[in-house]
Every structure is written in C-alpha cells, then in structure tokens.
Amino acid sequence: MKSTLPQNFLKLLLILPFLHHLPPISSTTSTPLLPNEALPAKSGYLRVNSTTNSSIFYAFYEAQTPNSPLSQTPLLIWLQGGPGCSSMVGNFYELGPWRVSHKQNVEHIMLEPNSGSWNRLFGLLFLDNPIGVGFSIASTPEEIPRNQHTVAKHLFAAITSFVALDSSFKSRPIYFTGESYAGKYVPAIGYYILKKNSQLPASKRVNLAGVAIGNGLTDPITQVATHAVNAYFSGLINEKQKTQLEKLQSEAVVLTKNGSWTKASDARNGLLDLLQTMTGLATLYDFRRLIPYETSFVATFLQHPDVKKSLGVNESMVYEECSDVVGTALHEDVMKSVKYMVEYLVKNSKVLLYQGQCDLRDGVVSTEAWVKKMKWEGIGKFMEAERKVWRVNGELAGYVQKWGSLSHAVVLGAGHLVPTDQAVNSQAMIEDWVLERGVFANEQLEKLSLDFHGVI
Template structure:
C-alpha cells in the first residue's frame, strides 16, 4: 500500500506498535476471522521510522510443535510477483486457515481450517514484501526497492525487529521459503543474512538453517527456446535489457496460452483460471482489517502494479550465483510436475549448470520414489545439503494444489525424515 502522507503512516505505525493484537479478540464474534483463526501476532515492522514505511506481517505459532519454542523451526514465506501479497500464501496456499465460500452464498468469503498447513509443527510468518505490497506501507514510490540488494536489506531489518518482538524465536532455526519470483526474495535475503552473520558476534547472528525454493525463476536463459519470440527473449536476456526481457517473456506465455487454448499455464488440467474474487474480497473486509491490526481505510491489493513496475527490470535477472553461495546451508528445491511457467525441465537445466563441487555426484544420485501414506507423490533426489523434489500432479501453487503432500514434504525436509534424512555428505 502507498501511504497518503509520511506523517499519517508514521502515526499509524507507532499506534499499532503499542497496541496488543489480541485486544481485537472481542471482535471475533462479529468478524469473518474468528478468534481461533487470528494470527498469534500481526502488525507492522518499521523499515524507515522517519517516513513511516513499514512491512506488515502475520505470525502463527505451531499448534503441535515437535520441540520447545526456542528450538521450533520458524518458516518465513515470500510470495511471487513482484508485488503480490503474502496473504495469497496465507489464505490460499499453506496458512492454517484458507478462504472458501459460504455454502449458502458463493460470493461471501469465509475461512476454513487447512489440514495441510505448513505450521502444523513449525512457526510460520507471512510478510508483505517489498514495501508497497499488500498491507505494507511505502510512504513514497521512491522508497520501493528497485533491486534485490535493497529488498534483502529491508527484509533483514524487518526480521531483526520481528525477532526482537518474539524473544522465544531469537534462537529458532530459521528457514526462508520463496515461491516463483518470491524465490529471489528468499535467495537474496539468505545471501544477505549469511554476509551479515559473518560480521556479527555469534549472539547477534540469525540461526539460518536453510532456504526453500518452489517453482522458481532462478536462471531464465536456458528456458527460452521457442522460435521467433523466444529467440528475441534470449537475445534481450544476453544483452541485459531487463525491462524488455520481461515484456518479451510475457509475450511468449501469451502466445503459448493462445496457441494451446489452455485456461492457464500454471496447470494445463484446469478448464478455467483460478477464481480469485473471494481471496481478493476477504482482506478488504473492515472486520478482517481490524482483527489483523490494520487501519480500516488501508487499501489492499492482491498484487501491486506499482511495485511490479518498479521491480520489472529485476524479474529476469539470474540469481543462480547466489544459490551457489548457499552451499553453506541446506538448499531445498521443489517443483510441481504440471507447471508450464517455472517448471521441472527449465529448473533442471540451470541446476546442471551450477558451480558446485558435488554437481556430478548429485546428477548421478538416484531419484527415489517418494510416497505419502502409501501413495506415490513424486520423487526425491538428494546429495549432501541439496535436495530436489518433484511433486506428482502438482501445479505452480504446490501447497494449494497438493496440501497434505506439501505439508509432509516440508516437515520431512526440515526434520530430516524418511527420504529427506541426513546422509553422509
């Protein structure tokens, strides 16, 4: 959200920072967000105290932690875009409650418990990132980051503040997950955290343990292999003309969708695109805003066109070198089998081009059939700190499409169980 004036944004930020969220519990009976579905905490994290720019977050404690709070893994979720709200992940994909429709009124959005939530055993944080996205406040358009380094700096500030607000999480194992373009946020933030950790005393370091990358846009060049339009996209990529590359890539997808007649490239099985009306309407409700600690007059967008335009030149830039840097921590790549936009083949192409001493051994490692509750759910390929999973029958939005399978996947990877168990590196 773009703030109307810096002073108003700062006033809002300071007032919310001093307001305990659960003063809103009394509203539970009158809100479509009942008390049991409220986040453990949701508020704003200051990015620029002077101007009032701030990031909005919603934090959910684990209802069934496998360890004490200080040792319970904490997942930080980043949405795609650029400019899309993490409330998509929260209420559409992997949060504890998902937006659905009233059985008596299909246009009335309500929420229902999600049996495949990723916070079953872990803490889960959704951050509207970068500023200007979702409920997050950008006091001016000029403050919206234009590159991943600036995005990472903002996120580092936000995470430091969040951990100071949650003392029980200060030493928690930290896992940062990004979907599609959100993978860039995840990768660059991990890169930045590792750099900062090397300069800080151990007591001030973040306990970063791993990065998860889902249906990612890590290295664009190998994937653009169509004829005339695709060749143009490749040429622009090599010349580093990033705004034009993004536009050309969109033309490729438009051509493919028109030529195939598919409803959407995220999932060729679907006969119609996702219906986002309910999802878009839910955070707009005044009762929901109040329950989340957001001012009623704030404007929420599914995806911010302003943020998307500011970061358009960043979309097609490679971050493969940063993934290679992350060999110091665990790296988890997962892909839905049916995604035609950021799918299995294109991501395996850049993986084969990684500069990693164990690459050839990884490529020769067995792809083992992965089962959940006796049913085949895909395959797992693993060597040392690198794990790659292809989720059978899943589309671009893996947690939304295969909820229980994705829940088992993230839990087994973090807890190193089954095919994800730690082996000699």
Template structure:
C-alpha cells in the same frame, strides 16, 4: 441517510473488490498473477459454482477472523516511515522443549505479490470460503513450525513505503526485508534461537535466495568468513549482525535464472501437447530473442518479450493458465483473499491499517511490479552456489506447471558450479511414497534436494495440502534439524481427501 450511504458504499466495494483488483493488475501488466507467478492467464468466460467445505470453528461456528499469534507492523526504515505488515502463527503441535523449533518464512512472488495471498490460498492456517468466512487448512505449514508471513517489498499490501523509494533490485529488496526480520526477532527475543527457514514460490525463486544470501553474508561478515563467499554482494557498512540464524531455504516452482529457463519454454509446451511443431518453431524464435535481450542486458525489453512468449503459448493452446495446464481457470481466479481482506470487520480486527473506504487491498501491486520490472530477467543462481556451501536447499516442483516447472528448474540447477555438481547429476531419484502411492520423486546429494510432486501444478501446497505439509516437514526435520521423520507412512488416503481443496476438482479437467 449518511449511514445508509456509507453501508451501500462498503457493500459495492466488497462486491467489486475481486474484480477491481484483477482489472488493476491486468491494466498494469497482464502478466501479473494473483498467485505470485507474475504471468497468469484467465479464461473469463468460465463460470464455476464452487462448493465450500464447512467452516471448522469451535462448535461448528463459522470462522470470521484469523487467529494469528501476533500481527502488526515491523520497522524497515524509521527515519523514512517505511514498515512491513506481518502475521505470525505459532506451531500448532510444537513438542515439549520446543525452544529451537524452526520458524518458516513464506514469500510470494510477482514481483509485487503479498505473502498474505499464500496465507489464505496456499499454506496458511486457513482457506477462504465462498461466503468470505474461513475454514481450517489441514495441510497448514504451522503444524510443527511457527509460520511468518510478511508483506514485502514495501508498497505491497498493507506495508508502508513512507518517504522511502520502493526498491528496484534484489539487493535492496533483501536489505529492507532483513531489517524487518531483525525487528521481528528483536521484538521476540525468545525466538532468537529458533532457526529461520526461508520459503517461497515462483518469482520468490529470486526473493528466497536473495534474502537467504543476505543473512548468510551478514553473518559471515560478523564472524570473519565473508571472504570465503564466492559471490558476495556490496552490503552497506551499517548492516547489523543477524540476531537469528538461517536454517535453510526452499523454492517451489521458482523463476531464478531467466536465460536457462527461457531456453526450454518451447520444448516444455510442445512436450506437454500445448503446441504443435509449427507453433514450437514460432515459440523457439521468440525465446531466442528473449535470450539475446538478456545477454545484451536489455532487461525491460527482455521481460516484455518473455511475457509475449508466454502469451503466445497460452493463446495457441487455449490454456487458462500455464501454471497448471489441467486447470480451467487460473489459480484464485475470483480473488477470494482480496475480498476477505476488504471486509470492514477484518480491517477493524487488523487495527492500524487503512479503512476499506480509503484503500482496497490487492494481492499484487502493479506499482511494485512496474518498478521491479527491469529486475525480473536478472539471474540470482550464483547466490545459490554460496548457500549450498553452508545451508540445506530444497527445490520442489509441481509436475503440471508449464511455466516454471520441472524442466525449467532442471535447466538452471544443472548449470550450478558448486562442489556437488557431478554428484547431484548422478544421484538416484527415489520414489516418495505417501498413503502407499507415489507422491513424488526425491533426489538428494549433499545439501541440495529436489522433489518433483505428482498431480500438482505451480502451487503445490494448494493443489495437495497434506502432501505439501508432509514435504515441508520431512525436509525440515531430516535436513534442517537432523531428526528422523516418517509421518507419511502413518497418513491415510482419507487424511489426504479430508485436507483436499474442493476447487482442485471443480477447476481442473
């Protein structure tokens, strides 16, 4: 009877896991997105019957568990017991002599969302099926590169805060992540010559520049050129020199500079047909209040009013999500990653993590979101100025994102006071051709590149996995490694269809 009761308890937890996690996020902050966007609007009365692609395991057996190369905990602060949980996947097709093949770090946004969400929904080796088995992602980012998914900040997912406080600002978030990265590379000394490429989307438009700049400044201090940085931050004296190198950084549909991005919110919604002229004037009045609150450094009030602005636009337009205005439901509206990781056999595989009975994994942490709430509207764009002096930077943008999309990111990129400002403004924008069709518009000057991707929204690699993979590989090979790349000329429309996510058609108009 005890066994039956326990099994029943676990079954109820599995059935409820997606709904519970979403309800918890909504209770903590209706803006918190399972996708890391920080602002998600879900129309709950839409019911979708999603057909899964077959699992693609050996001999067509269902894939029940992921197969990471390594996983576990990385120490952040041993004295306080804080650790970050990670999964690492080695490159699937690394060429011979691949000791310098880059490692791609993926960071989710929020604030407070786990990179494991991206691992199972955006660009990892697997997607989750309806029956909570896995299928291979043919557009995975670890085709040519190692990929590293770390649950950060502490307090997110399986990561442990111990007796440490959850950080409430970007510098402390970066300091914790830096220590975890040091631990990862020290545990894998053969990786130390493999450059780290930092990537992420949405609120990771702040995480990515912050950790990349931290690595750059720590290296600059160790090598005697910290004084050359235009925007150094007060790093602690005991920051060790990095045992790895920074290769570059890529930001997808990022939220990086609140003031400039808020200033175009109403115009974007109006130009997409989401609101009319009268509603635009209401939205413009709200966004003016947000900007004044930012300038007055009333950070929490600014964040709250910003959320109200987005809620107004979503409500006025009846949009399921502003992250992709074509969609009839929000991204991962059924929280499949949560449900997968809340299965007992998955927890048993992961080892030293809490049992399902003791802890429900959530893709986004309301506690971290609350603690980081006052930091959301603070800009990190000046960090990008320093990074552009030393490393390649890619800004990639899905065309149908009405929240942190093309115009939103153009607004802050156009204000960057860097040596290539004028050149980038005048640089030509070229067609990027994949399968004989225009996949996007690529612009480059110096170390800065921007790619606008057609027929995609906030989560580009989910919306078109093959194009997302080709984008990453082209940029890393040509701009980070200085090598030729032309695989997009060899792929076919059938390749793109084979890699496609079935929910893109079923959840979109």
C-alpha cells in the same frame, strides 16, 4: 506518521467498478469473519527504514503441535511472488492454518481449517514483501525496491525486528520459503543474511538454517529457453509452433545477454502470452485447470473492515492481491539471475527446490535446466544421485532427488501453487525436509545407520 490515505484512495477508485463482480461477504452471520481461533499469534508492521514510515506487514502463527521446545522449534518465513503479490495469498489460499472458502451454493466467503498447514510443527511467518505490496506500506514510490539487494536489505531489517519481539525467537532456526518470483527473493535474503552474519557478532546474527523455493524464477536466461520444448513434449503444441516459440526464446536470451532488461522482460511476457494463445489453456500455471486459481476471494475477504481491524491494519488501507506499482518497479529485475546466490547458499546452508508437475511457467523442466549448470562442487554427485519415489501415507506423492545440502522434489498432481493443490503432501514435504526424514534424510547418516545395523 505520514498518511498513506491519498494513495489508498486512488486504489479504491480504481477497484470500485469491479467490486460488484465479486461474491459478497455476509455480515449478518453470528460467526465472525476472522474468529479468535483463526487469528495470528502476532500481526502488524515491521519498520524497514528508521527515518520513514515504510514497513512490512506480517502475520505470525505459532506451531500447533511442536515436537521440540519452542526455543528450538523452527520458524518458516513465507514470501509470495509476482513480482508484487501479497503473501496473504499464501496465508489464506495455500499453506496457512485457515483457508478462504467460497462454495457455489453459499453466498458468503468463510474460513475453513487447512489440514495441510505448514505451522503444524513449525512457527509460520508471512511477510507482505516488498514494501508497497498487500498491507505493507511504502512511504514514497521511490522507496519501493528496484533490485534484489534492496529487497533483501528491507527483509533483513524486518526479520531482525521480528526476532526482537520475543526472546525465544533468537535461538530458533529460520527457513525462508516462497514460490514463483520468490525464486529471487528467497535466495536474495538468504545470501544477504550469510554475508551480513560474517560481519556481525554472534548475538546479532540471524539463525538461517535453509531456504526452500517452489516453482521459482531463479535463472531466467536459462528458464526462458525451456518453454517450447516443455510444451511440445507435453503434446500441447506442434513442431511449427515449437519453432515459433524457440525464435522468441532466442530473442529474449539475446536481450538478456546484452543487458537490455526492459526489452528482455517484455520479450518473455510476449513469449508466454503466445504460448497461452497457442494452447488455449485457462492458465499456464496448471495445464489441468479449467479456470485459473481463484485467489481473488482472498482480496474480497481482506477488504472487510472487521478483518483489517483484527489483523491490526488501518481500515483506510485498500488491499490489492498484486501491486502493479511494485511490479513495474521490478520490471527491469525480472530477467536478472540469482543463480550465484543459490550456489553460495548450497555451500553454506541447505536448499530445497520443489515444483508442481503441471506448471508450464516455472515448472520441473525449467528448474532442472539451470540446476545442472550450477557452479558447486557437489553438482556432479547430485546429478548422479538416485531419484527416489516419494510416498505420503502410502500414496504416491512425487519424486525426490537429494545429495548433500541440495534437495529437489517434484510434486505430482500440483501446479504453480503446490500447497493449494497438494496441501497434505506439501506439508509432509516441508516437515520431512526441515527434519531430514524419509526421502529427505541425510544420505551419509542413513548409510552409517544401515552399516551399523549390518554389523549387529
């Protein structure tokens, strides 16, 4: 096995000057940092290249209270965005069964149960994707993906290896989920699986049932052109500022059309930087927040040797919340669209698109802008479908529009990290979508049921 110590030692040197700014983790408490009840059912590494050590780190949590036999219980797979950010953020800050907590009058980080975890009814698998992210291993920088095809190829290798760990996994329906830049990863692996399955015998196929994308960057050329109008009608900029932003948006669109991928990505970054300067917001990810999301506590927690040991990670590994190396490798990929992959998926699977209402980067307006351009025979009926009021436990949770295999949910009171902001409502959303209940019920079946009751 080729050692990754030199790369990790360099990472350590880079972060040491900043560690004293982070809250300490108490090692004197009698309670373990990662107690037995918070341990994943399985965690470790899934090799993506048979000739090298490159591997994707995973953490799997079985369903807490499944409502079907385990061999039929759905598996949700979560991918973080970035590009280059670790799915352990999703695990310990968003939708996993335990969340990292740090309170002002407490000197150490701890774990607290998450009442809105996504593994209540389903199995939940977190993958540090692509290789080089989080605890995942890239044997050489050259192996880090530069495009979505390579990302999907690695993910396919990882998921087939994971399914082989337990014979009961083979029959379980699989749903890929994720947010932000996973608006590309999720369609990419879904598309890859469907294409690959058509070439494989039934015994070797991946049992893909659907994909869910939260606050996703999916069709950048369309989405980049929505920031000015979104901020303007939110009352955050005036008309002069709107005109300035629209000029930068047009430049990003032209560069994208010309295939000037690096310059187009830079133009988008410049546009978003200017928008943040104009608005003075703490973060564009949620215009309500007075401080950005406090995800750095996850990195502090995962740096502890005891936590690494419990997860099956070498103590010499230096955990980074987001990898600049991976982000740089995918920089030219940022403005490339995967809308055609979503179009293929919605014809051959089922798709959920959801956004937190308060996200100014990849929110509702930017998603609706590309959805209406989809090349899908059902798009007309979807656009005409009723946008239903969605309630959870009797309280207003948002709005859902659905037709056929496509569902779109707007989550009220949430920003970019929907499960963080609305844990219970996001849990209800994913469960009802997978099980096709409530506002996510199949319209045709619901109508047949109503007609049947009418006859009686």
